[in-house]
Amino acid sequence: MMKKLARVLSPLLIACLVLGSLPVAAAPASPTEGGLVSTQDALSADQVQADRERIDDVLSRQDVQDQLLAQGVDPADVRDRVDALSDQEVHDMADRLDDMPAGASVVGALFAVFVILLVTDILGLTDVFPFTR
Template sequence: MKKLTRILSPLLIAFLVLGSLPVAAAPQASPASNLVSTQDALQADQVSADRERINEILARQDVQDQLVAQGVDPADVEARVAALSDEEVRQMADQLEELPAGASVVGVLFAVFVILLVTDILGLTNVFPFTR
């Protein structure tokens, strides 16, 4: 029994040490079967979310009406959005972020002017001298 323990103990220790070593993934023959990094997976999720957001905006009725008014078929727009590359989808989503939501700069300035005018007439502010 003692002789068996002397032979098996070093073998078990060697197997445990070798089993705990990290093993690198073997290179694959086809590029389609390569491992996907976390960064690539996150970028793919972001592109997918951007594409969905673009499709949601294009599916709104007011946008559809404007497309028809401009002479563009909504089905053509959907096909073109589906054909966009990932980089083009990112650029389009960034442009959507920068666009004003339902108002232009002139509209915002006009609204601020009206608010200041009303508060000046009520005596809450003193911005315009012609309201006194």
């Protein structure tokens, strides 16, 4: 009885071990799946995070929020739109903050936010300004 069972199970076990040891063709792993991350990707991710924090710092200032409200824009909507920006748009916006002279950062930041919201409103992605319809 044992020899008969061994004769049946042995080929099955051998086949399972052979098939289990074959390499599996799979798509390359993304960084979120534990794959390798290049130094450039890691540095750019850090830079984007720093840019988002700088923009958030400017938007959290009371004088900026007062100006947004004076122009009829809800600061929460602005934060949502900034969160939805691509990494390149965030980098461009942060560069504009760097290029502004001291003392003009509030006006320049508001202008940059206004232009971004205006463009997204014209493209139909947002519904912030009623005069774009």
